[in-house]
């Protein structure tokens with residue numbers, strides 16, 4: 001006998017495999033050489049597939065009947081059991097015990113005539129050879145003494161050895177390692193049968209390996225003969241004794257263990273270095289015995305007691321395990337005996353188990369046999385779960401770990417290389433971006449510097465120009481000085497620049513600002529060459545305009561001085577008006593009296609109504625408040641109207657009104673009629689003609705300037721190409737027919753835009769009445785259209801011109817424009833009251849379809865003006881009414897075009913002290 005050099009190898013009950021994985025059922029259903037017939041056909045793939053699989057199954061229990069031996073025959077024993085079929089054994093007693101069944105059914109019942117080979121083949125082979133595919137397997141024999149356990153197990157072990165070595169021979173693609181160990185439990189002491197001198201073996205529990213027998217010798221089995229020799233050694237060492245029932249009675253429980261390791265010669269990439277390992281146990285139990293039958297005493301009795309006690313433990317374990325209703329937590333008393341402790345795995349754990357119960361038919365052993373059958377019945381219900389045990393040897397484990405480490409290192413290298421590459425490429429990309437941004441930034445800086453230097457040059461030129469052109473600041477006349485808004489464009493522009501609202505940034509300040517900010521300052525942003533040229537043109541025009549305005553103002557000053565000397569002051573005018581009122585009142589009364597008492601008889605209703613109306617009006621005008629605070633000019637207007645009406649009444653009465661002696665109201669110069677001394681009239685007329693001419697020229701210049709400014713803005717908004725400027729240029733009509741339709745279209749557009757932009761209704765009326773479609777008006781129409789379009793597009797709903805925007809003036813909001821429009825309508829209400837007689841108002845109400853009994857009809861009328869831009873008739877009525885109310889035209893018709901000022905701001909409601917100043921003042925836009 002050779003001993004394994006390592007005594008650390010333990011005889012263990014492999015409760016758990018050293019390394020296992022998975023628990024799926026074994027698809028083969030059992031041993032590769034099992035009765036299922038699948039064993040020989042297992043391939044490498046199926047072998048690998050079964051790794052880690054498990055199969056829950058009941059213990060295979062069969063019963064082997066021993067024939068009556070010579071003693072039993074001689075004793076006239078008779079059979080009390082009968083094997084009714086291959087699986088059933090029946091008690092032949094007619095009075096069966098109520099506590100025991102009459103028949104027992106097992107996996108297989110072997111008759112007396114069945115040989116051990118058959119018992120092995122049918123009852124143990126499948127389980128036995130499971131060990132070759134990595135599943136623990138246990139075959140043990142249970143029965144009373146002298147029932148044939150040793151006889152059966154010896155045969156089974158040998159047959160198993162045959163099959164195992166045959167299998168190994170057939171599977172030379174695998175390497176098998178078989179280790180042999182054996183122990184016996186005698187009187188509850190475990191002894192190594194290969195090394196019985198080693199003393200009692202210690203049974204230990206290992207959390208990983210299960211029950212371990214310390215220092216148990218394991219012998220590597222070289223071949224079958226070696227195995228048989230080892231078995232022989234164990235037999236020699238086993239405790240036996242002669243009993244009354246058995247000449248060679250086994251007095252101990254013997255456990256022969258073959259540990260089979262299997263590994264593939266073919267390296268499986270997925271599972272390199274893995275092996276299957278299983279323990280195959282052949283257990284020959286000592287037989288239960290009844291002292292009364294065995295007549296044992298002394299040592300034999302003691303042995304019998306130990307045997308019975310350990311078998312009782314085994315029975316208890318089996319009985320508990322077989323209880324189908326037992327809770328999972330039920331305690332299984334494996335530790336009550338060394339036998340159950342060592343066999344714990346085989347009795348309900350990771351193993352396939354086959355029990356062969358041996359029995360005699362003799363009536364003499366009926367009770368013992370019945371107990372055996374009862375035990376067998378319980379064992380039949382016990383379930384085990386065998387797993388394929390996979391282990392990795394230390395060598396293979398190291399090899400595999402090394403391989404994995406190499407793999408991981410390679411991955412790490414690859415990932416670090418790739419990440420380094422990606423970092424490098426990212427850095428390169430970023431570098432590229434930074435370089436690109438730097439270039440762009442440099443370019444932007446260069447552009448900015450170039451623009452700033454251009455701007456500086458422009459500024460210098462402009463300042464030089466300004467110094468040369470406006471070195472002497474125009475001192476406005478007392479009248480003109482009363483209203484700063486009447487200053488000329490350049491002066492106004494300069495004044496605004498000096499104001500706190502708008503401060504021109506210095507070049508240094510501009511350098512501090514972001515480019516976008518600079519760009520947003522339209523007035524200050526870098527302009528294109530074309531824009532610069534156009535702006536220069538504008539400056540020149542402004543200069544010319546300024547010169548002309550100077551001339552006009554000088555003329556104005558002359559006439560003003562003259563008028564100041566000759567004309568009445570406001571107080572005088574009011575006094576004069578009061579006198580006129582009194583005079584007219586007396587005249588009305590006089591005419592009325594003469595009409596009432598005259599030859600023509602009673603007044604008609606119409607005449608009476610007119611007289612009453614005149615009286616009411618004159619009384620209203622004559623009221624102290626009116627004369628004190630009212631506008632003398634308006635009063636004079638009204639008085640003139642009344643004189644006309646009175647004249648008509650006087651004519652009808654045959655009288656001649658004293659008011660009809662002057663032709664002032666028909667000479668078309670209402671402005672110098674009535675209150676202007678005759679000696680001043682001629683001078684005023686000549687000055688007026690001169691000023692009118694000046695204004696006309698200035699207005700033309702203003703329009704040219706407007707056009708240029710629009711072109712500048714178009715250039716800026718369209719990228720500033722000359723081509724754009726040309727495209728945006730205003731083309732004058734080529735033919736009258738073409739212009740007619742063009743005019744109508746553009747006029748409609750202007751009407752709509754006026755409405756959208758809340759443009760002053762006075763401006764609308766002026767424009768409408770002045771520009772009626774003359775081809776020469778094309779420039780005015782175009783400018784108005786562009787101005788309004790610009791306002792709309794820039795959402796600057798304002799009456800201010802784009803020029804104001806260019807100068808950085810605060811633009812009014814739509815809300816403020818709407819408020820201004822509302823104020824204008826309110827002023828129309830006042831004008832309706834003061835500038836139209838009651839009769840004229842009635843006439844207007846009728847014209848506008850407003851019933852005379854309508855409350856607040858003046859306000860209603862004012863609110864109707866210029867509200868329907870699509871209705872030509874409505875537009876015409878609106879314009880004429882506004883013109884009438886604000887005296888946009890004289891007695892002969894609308895004011896001339898030169899009187900129209902394109903200020904685009906509604907006229908103020910303030911009345912100057914002298915009307916001529918209003919007439920001559922004009923503002924540059």
Ligand SMILES: Nc1ncnc2c1ncn2[C@@H]1O[C@H](COP(=O)(O)OP(=O)(O)OP(=O)(O)O)[C@@H](O)[C@H]1O
Nearest residue numbers: 066144145146147148149150151246249250286287
């Ligand atoms: N099936 C059988 N056919 C013929 N002889 C048998 C059979 N079974 C057992 N015997 C014989 O019966 C005797 C007792 O057998 P064996 O020793 O195997 O019984 P045992 O159950 O092991 O007894 P013990 O428990 O006392 O060891 C032996 O002489 C044996 O040859």
